[in-house]
Amino acid sequence: MTKKILAYIDHFHGKVQPASWECLGVAAAMAGDTGGEAAALVLGEGVKELAESAFQYGADQVFLGDDPILKDFRPEPLADMVKKAAEEYQPDVILFPTTTRARTLAGMASVDLDSGVMVDVIALDWSGDEIVATRPIYAGKLLAKLVCSSTPQIITIRTRAFDKPEPDPARSGTITTLEVGLDSGEVPTSIASIQEKEAGVSLTDASIIVSGGRGVALNPNLEAPVDLDEEAAEIWKAQQGFALVKELADVLGAAVGASRAAVDAGYIEYDHQVGQTGKVVTPDLYVACGISGAIQHLAGMRSSKVIVAINKDPDAPIFNFARFGVVGDMHAILPPLTAELKAYLKS
Amino acid sequence: MKIIVCVKQVPDTAATMSVDNGVISWGDAPLIINPWDEYAVEAALNLVADQGGDVTALCLGKEGETEAIKHALAMGADSAVMVSDPALKGADNLAVSKVLAAAIDKIGDADLVLFGQQSVDTDTGLLPIQVARNLGWPSLTLVSKFESLDPAGNKIQVLRTMEEGGQVVDSSLPAVVSITKDYGEPRYPSFMGIRKASRAEYPVWSLADLGIEPPSAAVSWPEVREPESKEIVTEIIEGDTPEEKAKNLVQKLIAEKVL
Numbered sequence A: 001m002t003k004k005i006l007a008y009i010d011h012f013h014g015k016v017q018p019a020s021w022e023c024l025g026v027a028a029a030m031a032g033d034t035g036g037e038a039a040a041l042v043l044g045e046g047v048k049e050l051a052e053s054a055f056q057y058g059a060d061q062v063f064l065g066d067d068p069i070l071k072d073f074r075p076e077p078l079a080d081m082v083k084k085a086a087e088e089y090q091p092d093v094i095l096f097p098t099t100t101r102a103r104t105l106a107g108m109a110s111v112d113l114d115s116g117v118m119v120d121v122i123a124l125d126w127s128g129d130e131i132v133a134t135r136p137i138y139a140g141k142l143l144a145k146l147v148c149s150s151t152p153q154i155i156t157i158r159t160r161a162f163d164k165p166e167p168d169p170a171r172s173g174t175i176t177t178l179e180v181g182l183d184s185g186e187v188p189t190s191i192a193s194i195q196e197k198e199a200g201v202s203l204t205d206a207s208i209i210v211s212g213g214r215g216v217a218l219n220p221n222l223e224a225p226v227d228l229d230e231e232a233a234e235i236w237k238a239q240q241g242f243a244l245v246k247e248l249a250d251v252l253g254a255a256v257g258a259s260r261a262a263v264d265a266g267y268i269e270y271d272h273q274v275g276q277t278g279k280v281v282t283p284d285l286y287v288a289c290g291i292s293g294a295i296q297h298l299a300g301m302r303s304s305k306v307i308v309a310i311n312k313d314p315d316a317p318i319f320n321f322a323r324f325g326v327v328g329d330m331h332a333i334l335p336p337l338t339a340e341l342k343a344y345l346k347s
Numbered sequence B: 001m002k003i004i005v006c007v008k009q010v011p012d013t014a015a016t017m018s019v020d021n022g023v024i025s026w027g028d029a030p031l032i033i034n035p036w037d038e039y040a041v042e043a044a045l046n047l048v049a050d051q052g053g054d055v056t057a058l059c060l061g062k063e064g065e066t067e068a069i070k071h072a073l074a075m076g077a078d079s080a081v082m083v084s085d086p087a088l089k090g091a092d093n094l095a096v097s098k099v100l101a102a103a104i105d106k107i108g109d110a111d112l113v114l115f116g117q118q119s120v121d122t123d124t125g126l127l128p129i130q131v132a133r134n135l136g137w138p139s140l141t142l143v144s145k146f147e148s149l150d151p152a153g154n155k156i157q158v159l160r161t162m163e164e165g166g167q168v169v170d171s172s173l174p175a176v177v178s179i180t181k182d183y184g185e186p187r188y189p190s191f192m193g194i195r196k197a198s199r200a201e202y203p204v205w206s207l208a209d210l211g212i213e214p215p216s217a218a219v220s221w222p223e224v225r226e227p228e229s230k231e232i233v234t235e236i237i238e239g240d241t242p243e244e245k246a247k248n249l250v251q252k253l254i255a256e257k258v259l
């Protein structure tokens, strides 16, 4: 059946979240197979250029809402625009990337358009009468197939679950500008300030992740400065350990992950936690250093393509899930490993 | 100030999940409060400790799914409401959000409704957003900090997390807030709290009590299965020294084509 698909392009002040293009890639593939059409929805301030680039990634047309009121992430006015675009375009499917902002807008659209949402989907099958979505539940311990009987079907796709389309600079199309017509007095929220993080490689987008666990603080050959109390000494040791993890990550262009034990002990910020109550990641390569492999940690990373475990305990459960295991002290193994890889990647 | 905190009962996160004849099973693993919701209860209790007021725990579930409410009460919530109705079987997120919104309406006069970030069973993270939209209130999701709260002036300022960093947001009240883990560690229930919770009585509302029809569900789950277990052949990297092991590992990684 012909499908008209609207794909939401999530970005931060014009900097696009990579998953948005994956989303548009899915939209274009679905449109191609069903003889339908893919449109992109770009909302923000000064985002005309971003809107133009959507054609390269597969959009047949673009809806653009460009207005100061849409500059920052305020869900209410953005959701109003999603609704407006849906009413104008009448899509069969609205696709969102599963980013924090787009997940919010998908939830709001479901209420506004009174239609179901299938969230964080990792596979989609549109060959039959119904679109069948697959998504992990219980942090990936089970997989569910979902169908949605209402229209438009609202779907959010997991980052890295679908291929990023190759840009085709030859493609072009028409941009339809949506009337914004909101005044800031009607918006219940305002942004007081933004604290931007240092741009590092984000966990969910990373193709390689190097993670540290409680083992980062357990270097048998390291003495903390004597003036530190026990807790400060542990944190100090952990920082030295994480420095080794970061050096390896830098050489690989990888993101830094952590176990919950490392986060809870204050070795690193929560943002880095991988697992059931952290981030679920699927990199091509996951290097676990000083991580035991508790079920809640495994839930967040076991679908990684290749897992490497470095652990001094040969019986650590993580080895059962690793393609390659190194038994030994991570603090001794990481420096030569980083040096080896650096030499290889330079050559 | 009146705060409602939405809590859910889920199987323990250490449970091994399986599917027998299409039915999801967690073996003999215990049932617990959704771990994310403990942070929401903690936040609610801290806010009323500062501002005065009371905390009501709200849970939608099957009859007997009392673990989340019990835990919230044991942590210190003042009262609880359970919503339960056989007609809710097979309800999807959107349907549940309509029911929770109706229950929040019936409880009445809330300044804030707090949620956990997401459920550890269905992992959707949608309800705070959908409930807010149903109520017509602002939804402040993924909040790690309350910068200020002024119930009399109907104002709140929170720190919300996004991929690129934090955003300090001013909002009007009433509002819906979902709490992330970096809000801070939830307290353990005290012995007295547990005793009080085990004796607590609270109403169980049906859809008729809420004065609503069973909302129809659009999303259904015709199939749930265990993921194919990947055949993993673990190769332990040999070497007499860390340097040798590192060298051998790099050779393997090159051969595996993941660099």
Ligand SMILES: Cc1cc2nc3c(=O)[nH]c(=O)nc-3n(C[C@H](O)[C@H](O)[C@H](O)COP(=O)(O)OP(=O)(O)OC[C@H]3O[C@@H](n4cnc5c(N)ncnc54)[C@H](O)[C@@H]3O)c2cc1C
Pocket: A212, A213, A214, A215, A216, A218, A219, A220, A258, A259, A260, A261, A262, A273, A274, A275, A276, A277, A278, A279, A289, A290, A291, A292, A293, A294, A295, A296, A297, A300, A310, A311, A312, A313, A316, A328, A329, A330, A331, B013, B035
């Ligand atoms: C509700 C709930 C949710 C949870 N969610 C998560 C989650 O999202 N993510 C998560 O990770 N955990 C989660 N957990 C916690 C999980 O159960 C484990 O406690 C945690 O993953 C353990 O972290 P770890 O492997 O770093 O520490 P440990 O289990 O203490 O393991 C440390 C490992 O390091 C090794 N080691 C020590 N020193 C060295 C050295 N010098 N060199 C090499 N190896 C060394 C040890 O042999 C050991 O295997 C959750 C738990 C609960 C109850």
Ligand SMILES: Nc1ncnc2c1ncn2[C@@H]1O[C@H](COP(=O)(O)O)[C@@H](O)[C@H]1O
Pocket: B006, B007, B008, B034, B036, B037, B040, B058, B059, B060, B061, B093, B114, B115, B116, B117, B118, B119, B120, B122, B123, B124, B125, B126, B127, B128
């Ligand atoms: N059945 C329920 N009853 C009450 N609150 C719930 C229920 N299910 C989910 N919630 C709340 O909604 C949040 C997000 O859940 P979800 O959208 O299911 O991931 C949870 O952290 C809870 O605070």
